[in-house]
Amino acid sequence: MKTNIIAYLLLAFLTGNIITSCSEEELSDVSIFDESLQSEPNELDKWIEKNYLYAYNIDFKYRMEDIESSLSNNLVPIDYQLAVQMARIIKHVWFEAYDEVGGINFTRQYAPKVIHLIGSRQWNPNGTVTLGYAEGGLKVTLVGGNWLEPDNIPFMNEMYFQTMHHEFSHILHQTKNYPVEYNQLSEGHYSPSGWNNRTNIAQYAPYGFVTAYGSSQPTEDIAEVTACYLTWSQEQWDALEAGTKTDVDGNPVSGGWEIIQQKITIMKNYMKESFGVDMDQLRDAINRRCEEIQHMDLNELPE
Template sequence: MKFLNIVKSLGLLSVISAAFISCENDNDLGPSIFDLTEKPKTELDQWIYDNYTKDYNIAATYKWNQAFGYYDKTLFPPKEENVKPALQMVKKIWIDSYTQAGGEDFVKKIAPREFHLIGSYNYDPDLQTVVLGEAGGGARITLFNTDYVEHHDLESIRTFVHTIQHEYVHILNQTKDYDRVTWSKISPGGHYTNSWYLYSDEESNNLGFVTNYARSNYDEDFAETASFVLLNTKAEWEAFLNDISEPEGRKKIESKVEQVVRYYKEQLKIDFWQLRDFAEQNTDDVVNDNF
């Protein structure tokens, strides 16, 4: 037994000395063989650094980079002049609203680490659908159709901001989960489908979903429900509910919104309705050039 301990200590000792030896060699490494000099920042890059990276630790990229994937897709990068307005809009409607409702540090603590802007639409010819945005692992949000955003046009703004409002709900969910058990009691599994795009929004409303896409799965349903409310004015939201012809569908949507409100209150300490009001005000500001 004692002998075994000695062997063990010797072994440990040799591992430690080995570690030291390899450390010592590190000092011999010369300067990097790669050219690591940073390229001078353009005015746009500096603006991004000042407004996104410094304050929120979020990077925003817009230059085409094959490493970001989409190899088999036909897409194009945005025009330089469209990048800043798009990012200003996102900051105003998304970051500012959450900051007003959740406090100075809210977005600093929970945020995607990178925005990547694509100029073109992301069109899927097989499904004949357009993908507005994508979130990869909660770290990078890719926003498409940057070159088509018109900041005087409310619908255009909503289409663009929808992505970030939607994807941010996913990121919040990944940090603090929502009550899946209660959610699944409102809309059981059988109501969800991969062929959501074959159904109209109206049909989906009657089944208790805010949009047809909400029918893809629980997580998308939650994110769609929250972002749908955040994108519409109070009056529009009430009109939307009144237009649903199927009372059962309306009841389900209302129960889901109750769950969203509860989640924001209990998990994030945010008054969801207040957040919605801020988002509406900030969207108005964008439409009226005040951003």
């Protein structure tokens, strides 16, 4: 009995101390769940505001947001300094190239309203890698920013520039349809679920495709033709032409290169007639600007 009384007194004493201790703390009147709170803008934020938001009405997101990303993949944000370089590169090589050839009003009207950068690569269950994607004609996500190599233009073309022009062409196609006769040039050879198994150039080039992914469906086909036309070297086109000459068994075939030329002609006419963009001039501007970034300090954010 005495033991129980002592225990109760001790419990009461400890409880009183806890209550007293808590009551002496000053509680902040600012909720930790206040979504209006924002961090102080850094130099990149200020530069983006001037060069993307004010110039093109584009929201440039380099802080990876779950709601903007694929929730089925393990992804990481882009490194801050690489985000600085990517922001400079995208503006110089992509948007300003279209400004130069199509006019800034063209870029302002058709450019995606959101650019979202992801640092890691996005691997898919079928073993392929997603380099970027466009959503609803409003947002373009670029993946793998932490592998940026500005001095390696062939690598930049493959990993980033080709993706930029591919996704931008999707936005343009959603605005104005490309000619339906394009879809008939390689009809019967598209493979929406098996294109990734076409690892040999002889499995797609003889049928008029510039890449295996282009053989997945017509909309991806014309986007690939557009992107490759703007970024490929002459050596790559020569290799593609050679790849159209034989099938997987080594037998001579014909017609694939002619189909590719027809597709390029349709694409170029579509861009000129629908948007006033000369694709030859645009390709020259892009090539020149790729060379120019080799001599730019991409870590600086000029006024």
